[in-house]
Every structure is written in structure tokens, then in C-alpha cells.
Amino acid sequence: MTALQITRADGILTVQDMGRPGHLAQGLSRGGAMDRRALLEGAALLNTKSPLAAIEMAGAGGEFSVTAPTRIALTGAPMAATLDDAPLRWNASHLVTPGQRLRIGGAQSGTYSYLTPAGGIATEPWLGSRAAHLSIGIGGALRAGDTLPVGDDPEPDRPSHGLPPEPRFDGGTIRVIDGPHTVLFSDAVLDAFYATAFRRGPRGNRQGLQLVAEARFGTEHAKGLASDMIGPGDVQMTGDGVPYVLMAECQTVGGYPRIGTVIPADLPRVAQAAPGAVLRPRRVTLDEALATARSEADELRDLSGRCTPLVRDPAAIRDLLSYQLVSGMVRGDEFDATWPHST
Amino acid sequence: MSAAAPLTAEVLPAGLDGFIIRFALTPDPAAMVAARRFANRLEDEAPKGVTEIAPALVTVLVRFDCARTGRADRSALRARMEAMAQEVIAGPLDMPDPARRWTIPVAFGAANGPQLAQVAGAVGTSEEAAVRDICAADLRVLTIGFAPGQPYVGLLPEAWNLPRMAELNPSVPAGALVVAVRQFVLFGAESATGWQQVGRAAFRTFVPAREEPTLLQGGDAIRFAHATPAEIDTLEKGGDPMGGARLEVLR
Numbered sequence: 001m002t003a004l005q006i007t008r009a010d011g012i013l014t015v016q017d018m019g020r021p022g023h024l025a026q027g028l029s030r031g032g033a034m035d036r037r038a039l040l041e042g043a044a045l046l047n048t049k050s051p052l053a054a055i056e057m058a059g060a061g062g063e064f065s066v067t068a069p070t071r072i073a074l075t076g077a078p079m080a081a082t083l084d085d086a087p088l089r090w091n092a093s094h095l096v097t098p099g100q101r102l103r104i105g106g107a108q109s110g111t112y113s114y115l116t117p118a119g120g121i122a123t124e125p126w127l128g129s130r131a132a133h134l135s136i137g138i139g140g141a142l143r144a145g146d147t148l149p150v151g152d153d154p155e156p157d158r159p160s161h162g163l164p165p166e167p168r169f170d171g172g173t174i175r176v177i178d179g180p181h182t183v184l185f186s187d188a189v190l191d192a193f194y195a196t197a198f199r200r201g202p203r204g205n206r207q208g209l210q211l212v213a214e215a216r217f218g219t220e221h222a223k224g225l226a227s228d229m230i231g232p233g234d235v236q237m238t239g240d241g242v243p244y245v246l247m248a249e250c251q252t253v254g255g256y257p258r259i260g261t262v263i264p265a266d267l268p269r270v271a272q273a274a275p276g277a278v279l280r281p282r283r284v285t286l287d288e289a290l291a292t293a294r295s296e297a298d299e300l301r302d303l304s305g306r307c308t309p310l311v312r313d314p315a316a317i318r319d320l321l322s323y324q325l326v327s328g329m330v331r332g333d334e335f336d337a338t339w340p341h342s343t
Numbered sequence: 344m345s346a347a348a349p350l351t352a353e354v355l356p357a358g359l360d361g362f363i364i365r366f367a368l369t370p371d372p373a374a375m376v377a378a379r380r381f382a383n384r385l386e387d388e389a390p391k392g393v394t395e396i397a398p399a400l401v402t403v404l405v406r407f408d409c410a411r412t413g414r415a416d417r418s419a420l421r422a423r424m425e426a427m428a429q430e431v432i433a434g435p436l437d438m439p440d441p442a443r444r445w446t447i448p449v450a451f452g453a454a455n456g457p458q459l460a461q462v463a464g465a466v467g468t469s470e471e472a473a474v475r476d477i478c479a480a481d482l483r484v485l486t487i488g489f490a491p492g493q494p495y496v497g498l499l500p501e502a503w504n505l506p507r508m509a510e511l512n513p514s515v516p517a518g519a520l521v522v523a524v525r526q527f528v529l530f531g532a533e534s535a536t537g538w539q540q541v542g543r544a545a546f547r548t549f550v551p552a553r554e555e556p557t558l559l560q561g562g563d564a565i566r567f568a569h570a571t572p573a574e575i576d577t578l579e580k581g582g583d584p585m586g587g588a589r590l591e592v593l594r
Binding site for chain 1: 363367395400414487492493556561
């Protein structure tokens with residue numbers, strides 16, 4: 001078993017996977033990664049059949065090392081990453097060997113970044129998932145000095161791969177379908193809601209995040225409403241008419257009216273929006289949403305097909321002249337991130 | 344609990360992979376019965392593709408496998424839910440017999456229930472009579488939510504239809520038994536609440552390390568048994584998260 005050592009934790013670091021679905025009746029929400037697409041991208045880059053448990057890094061990364069050679073994938077919100085001092089491409093996989101220092105800086109845009117080791121984080125699962133669920137005391141924030149067990153990399157010699165990142169880190173349009181409570185809102189409020197460019201508010205965490213605008217979007221039916229089942233993507237209207245988008249770790253029931261639900265495909269965009277980013281809700285019909293919906297398994301297949309081996313641009317290699325270009329032993333992955341320390 | 348006014352049932356899309364079957368918008372007692380009966384029925388004969396059944400107070404969320412449920416299957420599922428919901432509201436609308444009954448020891452009043460006197464006053468009875476009524480009430484787990492395993496328990500008689508407090512109770516401990524709107528909540532962890540604390544149990548609703556992290560299920564019958572503060576303290580210090588609770592399997 002390989003170990004992943006955390007020598008510094010700068011952001012809020014937690015272990016996350018695709019969560020634990022199926023326990024809503026017991027009051028337990030699915031939880032898991034805030035940006036599920038980033039975990040699928042990690043799996044695609046590492047050539048695994050299903051998403052792995054990864055370290056979710058909110059805001060900033062830290063410093064890491066490994067006890068056995070293992071590939072890692074870096075996905076989600078782009079952060080400046082270096083291996084020893086060589087810059088690493090984001091949205092790519094890289095080999096890390098013992099003794100090397102992997103440094104991951106602050107998010108350049110977006111909020112949630114993911115470090116996925118090729119064997120997956122192998123902590124003890126709880127109800128079939130390794131995801132930390134902070135609000136109920138499952139798992140916790142990782143700290144400097146922590147060591148995580150990691151599955152052995154099944155193919156450490158596989159060359160580094162890259163994947164064009166799907167832009168979702170600076171806000172944008174989010175598609176919203178009607179939900180069970182949409183009819184409780186007047187047409188005027190609905191029209192105003194969908195004509196508003198919201199800013200992602202300062203309040204937000206893994207449970208949900210606030211959308212800020214000058215206008216309020218209340219409904220007279222809010223009072224006396226029975227608590228109902230809620231879930232990620234639901235746009236809950238709090239008592240003062242300020243919307244919150246519910247996220248991965250939301251509660252299972254809530255008493256506020258919900259104006260609609262952000263479709264799963266656009267939830268990563270909401271998760272990644274940093275405070276101040278502009279989010280514009282666009283109302284789509286259920287049929288429109290279903291027409292473009294793909295299962296996560298299909299999404300992983302598509303992403304895998306778009307991964308390509310990393311080829312390093314010679315212009316980006318600082319000391320190209322010192323590099324022995326013609327001395328044989330070409331393996332095909334010299335230009336990956338381990339250069340120049342692998343020789 | 345029997346229906347007074349005729350109920351309606353709506354089957355509404357909830358996200359891409361779910362329906363919410365709604366029997367009322369407000370916490371109507373007959374709709375609570377309908378939601379429970381509907382959930383029971385669905386659990387007994389879950390249609391193909393259904394992955395999750397989660398009842399709230401007056402609604403039931405049904406989730407299905409979106410990838411394997413095409414347009415036609417989705418329509419068929421919806422029609423099936425609609426038919427089932429119509430049958431449920433046609434009656435009978437009595438709370439179905441419970442499959443299990445929990446008896447949970449609770450210490451009432453004073454430090455264990457700082458708002459018991461206030462609650463008894465609002466109900467129009469004495470503290471002793473209020474405790475007697477609570478322990479005699481035939482209660483059910485109406486739904487579980489807010490936190491894992493945490494039950495909403497009811498319904499108490501109409502006199503107990505107490506509003507939530509405008510000022511939050513800043514902190515009630517794990518095991519706090521709080522009351523409002525004819526219902527109890529038994530808190531799993533320390534929390535702020537707008538409900539009034541009348542008692543405290545040593546029973547813990549959520550124990551992650553336990554093989555079954557949550558024990559209560561929607562529809563379970565609940566009896567609260569009057570215990571002394573010393574008994575609850577001893578149970579709590581004993582460290583058994585069952586807190587002296589007893590489970591009878593009734594059918």
C-alpha cells in the first residue's frame with residue numbers, strides 16, 4: 001500500500017468521492033465531491049473505470065509526497081502546481097516518485113480543486129463511501145502531518161495525459177428546471193429571477209451557497225409550508241427572498257420554498273463560482289434538460305476519449321540545451337512533469 | 344388520525360431523476376397519513392427502476408435510475424405513481440399499524456426540560472399532567488431528517504399546536520426532546536432550535552460507528568417513558584447509545 005503524505009495544508013482539504021446515495025430516508029444526504037465532473041476528469045486522466053476517492057482542495061492546496069511511484073491527476077479549479085520546482089500542467093496526470101515534493105498553490109480561478117492518486121485514497125469507507133461529511137462529523141479536514149493510505153498505481157508507467165478543461169470556473173449561465181414549488185412563485189417573481197445576473201455571495205460552503213442581487217424573490221406561500229425533501233441543485237428561497245443553491249452536503253429536508261433546480265450538468269459551475277462571480281439562471285424545460293443529460297458513466301467515457309498524452313512544448317523547457325535530445329532511451333514520457341529529475 | 348377534508352395528490356418532477364408525490368403543501372394530519380401509507384405501499388411493491396423512496400411529512404420523494412429510464416418508462420412510472428396516490432387518498436386514511444415500537448426513557452422538566460413549564464402553560468395544563476400526556480401518547484416517527492436518524496415524532500393532540508419560538512433556543516444538547524406544532528424532535532447532536540425543550544433522553548439517534556448508524560425508521564411507533572434525571576445521567580454515563588431504549592417488533 002502506498003501512502004500520500006501531507007506536509008502542508010493551505011486550503012480546506014477533505015477526502016471526497018462520489019458520495020453515499022440511497023440514505024435520504026435516514027436523513028443522510030449523498031455528499032461527495034462539490035465538482036463531480038472534476039472527479040470524472042481525474043478518473044479519465046488516470047485511465048480508471050470509475051471515479052476514485054481524491055483530495056478535494058477548497059481555495060488552496062498544500063504540499064504532498066508519496067512513498068511509492070504513483071501517478072496523480074490534478075483537476076477542477078486550476079491552481080499553480082509544481083513537482084520539485086518544475087511547473088505541472090493542470091488538468092493532467094503526472095508521475096510522482098518518492099522524495100519529490102508536490103506543491104499546489106492557491107486557486108487561480110474557481111474554488112474546488114482535486115488531487116487524485118491513481119490508486120485512489122484508500123481510507124476506511126463508511127456506508128460505502130470515503131467522503132468526508134463535515135456537518136455530521138464524518139471524516140474531517142486534513143492537516144499537515146496527516147498520512148493517507150493510497151491504493152497502488154496499477155500502471156505507473158503510463159505516460160502523462162492531458163485533457164482540455166471544460167470552462168466552468170468563472171460563473172456563467174446555469175440551467176434551471178422547474179421543481180415542485182415553482183408554481184408557488186408569481187410570474188412576475190419568476191420573470192425577475194430569470195432576468196437577474198446574480199453574484200455568488202460571500203456565504204457558501206459544502207451545504208449550499210448564496211446568490212446575491214438587489215432584488216428579492218419571495219412568495220406569499222412560504223409561511224406554513226410543510227418541510228419537504230430537498231437535494232443538491234435546489235434553489236431554496238430563504239425567508240428574506242434571497243436564493244441559496246443547495247450543494248453536495250445539504251440537509252435532506254427543508255422548509256423553504258424552492259424556485260427550481262439547477263440541472264446536474266451545471267452544478268459544477270455553481271460549485272466553482274468564487275464569491276463575486278456572476279451566475280445567470282436560465283429556465284429550461286425538463287425535456288430540454290433531459291435531451292442533453294448524460295449519465296456519469298457516459299460522461300467518463302467521453303472524457304476518457306478526449307485525453308491525450310502530454311507533449312511538452314520545447315519552447316517551455318527552460319534549459320533545453322542541457323537536455324540530451326539525441327542520446328537514446330526515448331520512453332515517450334520524458335517531457336512529462338518529472339523532468340528533469342527523472343534522469 | 345382520520346381524514347376530515349378530501350385530500351389531493353400531485354406527482355411532480357423533482358430534479359432529473361425523481362418525483363415528489365405531494366398530498367398537501369401544509370403539514371395537514373391526513374396528508375401525513377397518506378404520505379406514510381403511500382411510502383409503505385411503494386416499499387412493498389417498488390416499480391422497476393426505483394432506486395430510493397424517502398418520505399417527508401406530507402410528501403414522498405421517489406428517485407429512479409435516470410440512465411435506464413427512457414421517456415416512455417418515465418411516463419409509465421409517473422402514471423403508476425399517480426394511480427397509487429389516488430388509491431391511497433381514496434382511503435382508508437388511518438395510520439397503518441406500526442411494524443415496530445420503541446420505548447425511550449426521558450427525564451422531563453427542570454435542567455432536562457427548561458421549557459416544560461412554559462409549554463404546559465401554553466397547552467393549559469400542569470407540568471405533571473403534560474408529562475403524563477406525553478408518555479401516554481401513541482406516537483409515530485413521521486419522518487427523519489435535518490440530521491441523520493433524527494426523528495420528527497407526532498402527532499400530539501391539537502392543544503399542543505404550539506408555534507415555533509421567534510427567538511431561537513441557542514443550544515440544546517444531544518438527546519434533547521423538543522416540541523412545537525404537535526410534534527417532537529429528538530435531537531441527535533447539540534443544536535440551535537426554535538422548538539422548546541421539555542425533556543432529555545440518553546438515546547442517540549445517530550451513531551456513525553454502529554453497524555446501523557441510524558436506528559429509527561419512518562412509521563415506527565414511539566412511547567416516551569418517564570425517567571428520573573439520575574436514571575438518564577446513569578444511562579448516559581454508561582455510554583450505551585441505546586440509552587435504555589427498548590424495541591418491540593410487532594409484526
